[in-house]
Amino acid sequence: MNGAAFVIIAICTLAAALAAATLPNLMHAALSFAVAFVGIAAFFFLLGAEFVGLALVFIYVGAVAVLIVFTILLTRRDAGKDHGFNWGGAIVALAVFGGLTWAILKTQSLAMLAPHMATLTVKRIGTALMTTYVWPLQCVGLLLTAALIGALILVLEEKR
Amino acid sequence: MSVLERKILARMQNRYGPNRVGPFGLFQPIADGIKMLIKEDIVPARADKIVHFLAPVLIAAAAILALGIIPYGRNMTPFTIDGGVLFFFAVGSTTELAVFMAGWGSNNKFSMLGAMRAIAQMISYELPLIITVLPVVMVVSSLTPDRIVAAQAGYTFGLVPRWFVFTPWGAAAFVLFFVSGLVESNRTPFDVPEGESEIVAGHMTEYSGFKYATFFLAEYIGMFAISGLSVTLFLGGWHAPGRAVDFLPSYVWFFTKLSALLFVYIWVRGTLPRTRIDQIMNFAWKFMLPMAFACIIAAAVWHYAGRGLRGWLWSLLVITTVYTMLSVVLDMGRKFAPRVYRFAE
């Protein structure tokens, strides 16, 4: 695992996430959201889970980000900027971050290096999905169908 | 590539193409490139500068990245990722976001409209694109393009190569994949986003000079990438079509097949008129998606009926049944029926 690559990816991802959380311009924030997710996919590649990283790019950047920008377009009556920023939220977020970091640094058993692991091939993921995890797979399929139908019904124009 | 397209289109339209610059017009791309580079780069005053600038960069980057996993010859793949085919589609789906950025960043209603149409078209056809790849992945049980090419080695009866396009599900899946590829690269007959007579240039209206050239560069590279992937998945990659001509190097065969597919792209562009956006959507959701599912079932039938003649005939039966049922059902709804003309009285 390359240290320099990790630092660069971490800086890019966190900067993009911060931009997505704080920029007043809606479109810029949505686009930095997409960049943050590409960064997270890069983390997954570093950790050896390439399939999940590619699925993340495909689903989030290819579909969810497009959904978000379409929704921003469709719900745009005010000037397109998000006025107002609640500083209480920043304090809570900082407190949560402080608490989590303190807990992580306190636990000595987590200060370990990565053991050598065989590359996780897609074949192993596929076998696991079809043998051990076949029920969750079917339930997720059902959930996605329900979400699809629900989202469609929610946005259908009401018949007058 | 662009001069080749213009000359072939021109010959199909019974005229010469560019033939002034260089012998047979072969230096035309250089002239075009110089023209694009020295044009003034106009950015609209109220456009979003960052988004407007990044959109062509992102489209070009995505198209070039997609070229990396295609095996151009024996041991000639730029990157070998285990989920190579998924990488191609993941990168291809970032093109949609970049098209939206182009349309929105121009602060122009035509651009926005063109971008919306382009995204609707591209998202609708991503589904058939991916589902038609599934039979191949199922049969080879691997997502790596190298393994997929290796699974198409060998010849049945010593004569016919074992490419997937010679099986019924492979042929249907190849046709569907090719058509979806046409739509994904916004080529005629599906170039509603590019307009040219309707909405000026769609999402590329406000771009001038080099950025406009970058959009077209990205489109050509996208075409190249999708043709490369079709050759890998269906046409046997870098395998030769016969044992007799096996002595030619593998990349020669790859590029021959690729050129044949690119020629078909240009041929289709010169022949067919543009389809309407609702016809495009109907086609994707009502015809291509059921046919793609039928290809998956046919591939499974082929595999389980033994991969020989019996499997071939059973899968052919599955595909023709679904196709005839679909054509009957869709004709009844008069969506694809011949047009009825009403004249003014």
Next chain:
Amino acid sequence: MTPTLQVFLIVSAAMFSIGLLAALSRRHAIFILIGIEMMLAAANLNFIAFWRFGPQHQPPIGVMIALFSIAIAAAEAAVGLAMVIAVYRHYHTTNVDQLDQLRG
């Protein structure tokens, strides 16, 4: 400098708190959804980091959980955005501070 597990966990904690920041301090409904998605992504990063730094020959549990979590998060984003559109059609605003009546 090879990163230890702690570094990965700190990065994912940072991502989580940035998501929390977006969900708590924004007024536009869509950004609250973006914050939720970022929190889910941080949790996925945690799962995969723990799987990677775990014992050597283990089944890919962390990867499976992350995969299902991505699918569910996408479904939830779709439904959430559909709700935002429906609410906008009714109230003509996406500012969550103004959605304070229970009566339609």
